Amino acid sequence: MNRAIHVAAACTVDVVGVRNSAGTTVDWQQLDVDPQRARIAWREEFGGDARAFRRLDPTTRMVWIAAAACGLDELPEPLRERTGLVLASASGCLAADLRFAAGLHVTAGIEPALFAYTLPSTALGEVAIRHRLRGPTLFLSVPSGREAAGVDAGLDLISAGEADAALVLCGGWLPAVVAEPVGAVAETRIDALLLRLAEASATPTISPSDGAALLEWARSETAGHGDRPADPA
């Protein structure tokens, strides 16, 4: 199936802050949090319901923020039924794994509520609940630097007619303070793209060629308008 797809929004969440293609920029100093230690506070513009946000583990909070920064709150209701979710990450849920494992050998140390977050797909489940998304949900575990595989997967879902939109999240959140003691590689950046099936009357923002090119384009889109390269069409 050959379906025209366009990028409706893009955002980046990293150690500097949150930036999206609509021009919103919030840095962590404004948020008064320390992202290197994965202490992430709730903010109305990204968090939605504060109580729901606070129960999330740090990685899921970052994914949640990225989803909101891509404008999922504005997604038309009928489209939510056919909006897929893809997360491609090297670190996955390692931060939650380490915290849960630490509790195994301490009296009353296990956190039952944390166990669900020791699945890397759970972060996507939280986004699905928050935004009422009922399309396919896919976590791809990738080596560091190969996150564009997630964009390819999102394009495939739409191209195959299995979804009409897909939020693709590339990267993860494993601060050095958590990663280094066990010898893992830190990951502190999530780039997200909201892919949508182009309506017949709409001019596609770009014609996607491959996931890697699209991801690069999205990164430049959120890096600042001054250094944005030409569209990869």
Next chain:
Amino acid sequence: MNPTVVGRGAVSCFGRGAARLVDAVFAGEQGLRPRARLAKVECLTSVAGEVPREVVDAAGDPTRLPLAMAADAARQAITEWGSAPDRHTLLVLATTKADLSGIAPHGGAGFGSPHRLATALATELRFPGPTAAVSCACASGLAALAFAGRALRAGRFTRALVVGVDALHEFVVRGFSALLALAPGPCRPFDRARDGLSLGEGAGAVLLSAVDGEAGAELLGWGESNDANHITGPSRDGTGLALSITRALRSADVPPDAVDAVHLHGTGTPFNDAMEGRALARVFAVPVPAAGSKAQLGHTLGAAGLLESLIALGIVERTGLPPNLGLQELDAECPPTLQAAATPLPRAERVLKVAAGFGGINAAVLWGARR
């Protein structure tokens, strides 16, 4: 053309081989036994579907089990096919926790990372093609089949080796125990007195081909959805799983009445089994014959979609359903066609396999008879 199954492999609590697995399930053998390797783990169950130590040599190290089991199952599938995979063959690994070395008190650097395990598996098999690693909770296996099917239909690969694996580990057993999800004894899916799930382990493999002339049972279609409802519990009304099933039927381009049987997820938890009853009722105007196998295998998590697809293929080939062990009094909320004993079917051309997992993830795959 639809992808066809040209090779199968399994490592389960019943031993090695897909045929051994299907024979044991249809014969009503019980694979849930008193915990052996995990005997010292404090948890709320006395049994597990452990792979016998003599079946897979992991040198007593539980973190080596996933790779050993996955490689064994994969080799069986490749051997049945009878040739060597080339660089146009995709390797897709499905797992929830992969190899937990580096996290749990063992050396190593598995870090529970599916892609690390997939890379190790490719190295072990000297696999020349690209790899992908899928983790979608308890729907991982079916999600991996959908991922592979999508790639084959798009013409990017000629074949795909799909392997699902998970090993029992204290991390997982105590996690489910902490959630109070475990049955004290062998689980009893769909029974009124069901009280939780039993855990199992193993690996399943299916080698799919999109090459003309390579005949086998067919992967007819697949569908996936999210409940968007709750992180650990299924949607009570079954709409999420029903959506997956509807999408799988659309993918296969067949109506609901073309489905001859369903192999259920059937974990044995009160909410899951009732949810499946409601989901099927939403899709099928006439109740469709159904069975589940976790009362014999335990819930093998990332391996479940593959191991239980092998059973679904067994239903196609034997034109009959396996028993539902432990089923004494069928819960009125569960699918009404469930029988305690193995039952013949008038027709088994198309068999649906369904799964649901944490994060609200649902998946359905439709298998078809060899043409």
